[in-house]
Amino acid sequence: MTTIETHAxxxxxxxxxxELSGTATSAIRFYERQGLIESQRTSGNQRRYQPWVPCVVRVARVAQRVGLSVQEIAKVLEDVPDEPTPEDWQRLTDHLIADAERRIAELHAVLADLKSETKRCDLPGR
Incomplete structure (x- = not known):
């Protein structure tokens, strides 16, 4: 965390x-502790965030709903530049869509397997 002298x-x-990310302040601090976002500190030791931080938080929340862990989200966010453009957010969105579709396909395969007539195990005496 860097310190800033005045509130820009x-x-x-x-x-x-x-408020802008639709979360609680505790979620902002959680994502900061996890290294997904960073704050700067004022001379009064108050946190200040870049204007794109709410986007990162919204993306992280969606990514968690897709099934990504915080560590996986951090890895995905590594490719997002410090000052993201709409194109950067679109690439990230496309990546999350592909990941969600892959996970859905895997779940459909598991569901089909569970619904099949294949026995999972043979219990003795049954």
């Missing part, structure tokens, strides 16, 4: 980041 208007407070 483009930086967000933890409350603003939470």
């Amino acid at each position: 208007p483009e930086l967000l407070t933890v409350g603003e980041a939470a």
Whole structure:
């Protein structure tokens, strides 16, 4: 975390980041502890976030719903530049869509296997 001397208007407070991302402030702090986002500190030791942090948080929440772990999300976010463009967000969205579709296909295969007549095990005496 870096320290900033004055509050630049483009930086967000933890409350603003939470509101814009649709989460609680505790979620913002959680994602920060996990290394998905970073804050800067004011001379009064208050957190300030870049304006794209709410997007990162919204993406992380969707990625968790897809089934990615926080570590997997961090790996996906490694390719997002410090000042992301709409094209960067679209590439990330496309990646998450492909991952969700792959996971759905895997679950359909498991479901088909479970519904098949194949015995999972033979219990003695049954």
